[in-house]
Amino acid sequence: MIMEVIMKISIDTDYCLRALQELAYQDRDNPYSILKIATKRKIPHKYLEKLFRRLRIAGIVKSVKGRKGGYMLTRNPDKITTRDIIKAVDGRTNIHNCNDRKTEKLCEFVDDCSFTGFWDDFNTHINNFLDSYSLEDFLEKGK
Numbered sequence: 001m002i003m004e005v006i007m008k009i010s011i012d013t014d015y016c017l018r019a020l021q022e023l024a025y026q027d028r029d030n031p032y033s034i035l036k037i038a039t040k041r042k043i044p045h046k047y048l049e050k051l052f053r054r055l056r057i058a059g060i061v062k063s064v065k066g067r068k069g070g071y072m073l074t075r076n077p078d079k080i081t082t083r084d085i086i087k088a089v090d091g092r093t094n095i096h097n098c099n100d101r102k103t104e105k106l107c108e109f110v111d112d113c114s115f116t117g118f119w120d121d122f123n124t125h126i127n128n129f130l131d132s133y134s135l136e137d138f139l140e141k142g143k
Helices: 011-025 034-041 045-057 082-090 098-103 116-131 135-142
Strands: 061-064 070-073
Touching: 011 034, 011 045, 011 070, 011 082, 011 135, 034 045, 034 070, 045 061, 045 082, 082 116
Parallel strands: none
Antiparallel strands: 061 070
């Protein structure tokens, strides 16, 4: 029996990583147009606006209104991890969460489960890996 683990990063996260990379290349003291980001990174403009709302709520970007408005990063790229971005966009980074299953009563074995420790360790490794990469790590490769 072959067991395949499927882990996917959403298109929303992919778009946000590319858009934030573009934003990080810009002058950090001036807002940058989301339309310019969308055009340069070939992301649908209206869709990117919706995604940037999530990033704004999570405190990753801030918006500046007005004719010369746009978006700015709220902190340096080396302080924005891939985990921050994925969590902002998709709501979570855990692959499997036994506590959620217990709370939502989705698993009758959760109180006496042999796999809980495995899943906790797995999530810890994934989250540590995501924390080990910041937006800064993608700046040299993306120009």
